[in-house]
Amino acid sequence: MRLLIVLVSFITFIQVQSQSFTSGLMPDITLSYKTSEDYKIIHRVESRFPSYNTDAESFKVMFERFDFQNFVERKIGLFSKVSLGYQFRINNAEANEHRFIQQFVWTDNFANYRIGHRFRTDQTYGKSNAPEFRFRYRAKIQLPLQGQNLDDREFYLSFSDEVVSAVQSSEWDLENRVVAKLGFYINDKNKLESGLDWRIDGFLLNGIENQVWFAFSWFKAL
Amino acid sequence: MNRFIFLFMLSVCVSNAQIKNEFERKIGKEEIPESTRFKLENGFTENVKIKWFYQEDGDKKVYEAKFKYNANVYSVEFDLNGKISNVEILTSKNNIPSDVFNVIDNEIHKEFSEYRILKIQKEFIGASEDLFDVIHSSTFSSNLAIDYEIEVNVKQNKRRHLYELIFDEKGNLTSKRKINLKSTDILDY
Numbered sequence: 001m002r003l004l005i006v007l008v009s010f011i012t013f014i015q016v017q018s019q020s021f022t023s024g025l026m027p028d029i030t031l032s033y034k035t036s037e038d039y040k041i042i043h044r045v046e047s048r049f050p051s052y053n054t055d056a057e058s059f060k061v062m063f064e065r066f067d068f069q070n071f072v073e074r075k076i077g078l079f080s081k082v083s084l085g086y087q088f089r090i091n092n093a094e095a096n097e098h099r100f101i102q103q104f105v106w107t108d109n110f111a112n113y114r115i116g117h118r119f120r121t122d123q124t125y126g127k128s129n130a131p132e133f134r135f136r137y138r139a140k141i142q143l144p145l146q147g148q149n150l151d152d153r154e155f156y157l158s159f160s161d162e163v164v165s166a167v168q169s170s171e172w173d174l175e176n177r178v179v180a181k182l183g184f185y186i187n188d189k190n191k192l193e194s195g196l197d198w199r200i201d202g203f204l205l206n207g208i209e210n211q212v213w214f215a216f217s218w219f220k221a222l
Numbered sequence: 223m224n225r226f227i228f229l230f231m232l233s234v235c236v237s238n239a240q241i242k243n244e245f246e247r248k249i250g251k252e253e254i255p256e257s258t259r260f261k262l263e264n265g266f267t268e269n270v271k272i273k274w275f276y277q278e279d280g281d282k283k284v285y286e287a288k289f290k291y292n293a294n295v296y297s298v299e300f301d302l303n304g305k306i307s308n309v310e311i312l313t314s315k316n317n318i319p320s321d322v323f324n325v326i327d328n329e330i331h332k333e334f335s336e337y338r339i340l341k342i343q344k345e346f347i348g349a350s351e352d353l354f355d356v357i358h359s360s361t362f363s364s365n366l367a368i369d370y371e372i373e374v375n376v377k378q379n380k381r382r383h384l385y386e387l388i389f390d391e392k393g394n395l396t397s398k399r400k401i402n403l404k405s406t407d408i409l410d411y
Contacts (some may be wrong), residue, residue, distance in 0.1 A: 188405045
C-alpha cells in the first residue's frame, strides 16, 4: 500500500512538473545465442503501449510501436564487448524507421555488486522525420539481494541512468532515462525484470516531456 | 573398448573438476551454532559487523563469515557443524615475500601468456585455536599451513579467461580452476 502511494505521488509530481506527460506499458524480450567462443547473436523485441497522456487526458491502452533489434556481438576482453545492430521500427502513427546501432560495453565487478557501462551511437532513418543521430552512455548497477554474488534463483535490484544526446535537422536535444527494476536471475539462461522507466527529454528544446513506462523484460539465452 | 570408456569418463571428471561454480546465499546468524558464534565474536576487542553466508562449491558445503577487523578483510570458513576450517585474509602482491612471488610469477607464465591479478587472499589452514589466534590477535603459529588464492585475468590461446589459482607457501601451483562468468546480457541490452 505504501509503495502504491509513493508510486502515485511520484507520477503525479512528474505530471505537474512537465508540459507533457505519457505513461504506459513497455514489455521486451531479448533472445541471445553464441555462434562461437567470441561471437553472439542477439534478437530483441520491444513494444510500447501508452495508456495515458496529458493531451488525451484519458486512460486507454493503445499500440504505439514495435522495435525489432538484431545485434552481432564480439567479445573483446574478459569483461568487454562490441556490438553492431540494426533495428526496424513499426510505428502506429508514422512511417516505419530503420536504425543502425554501434555499442561498446564493459562490466566492473565489485565484491557486492556489478556495474555495466554502455556507450552507444545510433542513426535513425525514416520517411516521416529527418535523420536522427544519437550518442548515449548508460551505467547500470546490479545488486544481489540474497548474497554477494548473483546466483541462480536469486532476486536482485537494478538501477540505471542513461544520458542520450540527439541531433536532428541541426537541432540538439538531451534526454535522461532513469530505470529501477526488480529482477529474478532464474539461471544463466533466463532472467526476468520488472520496474519503472522514467524518461525526460526536451531539455534543449521547447518544452520538457516526461514519460513513465512500466517495463517487463525477459532475457533468454539458448 | 572398456579402457576407452574409462579414459573418456576420467577426462570428463577432470574437466569438470577444473571449473569453479560457486553458489552462496546470505543467511541469518541464528543459523550458525551458538558456540561457533561465541568463539568468533568473543575474541574481538571492538564491535565487528559479521555477514554470514552459506556456500556450496562442488560437493563442499560450508558456512562463511565475512568481516573487517583491525584493517583486514577476513573470510572465515566453518563446516556445517560449526568447526572452523580456514581463515582467508585479503592481501596484495606487495605482502607476498618477493622470492615466493617470483616462483608464483614463473608458475603463472608457464600456464598463460599474459595475466593480471584481480584479487589475492592469503589462506591459513590448521588447528582451531591457531586459526582463531590469527583473527583475534594476528598471531601466526608456525603450525599453520599457508596458501595463496589468486584470481587472475589471463590470456590463453588469444582469449581472455578468469582463473582461480592456488599456490602453496613456497609458490608452487597446487590448483587451477577456471571461473564461470555470470551472464551480462541484463547489463548490456
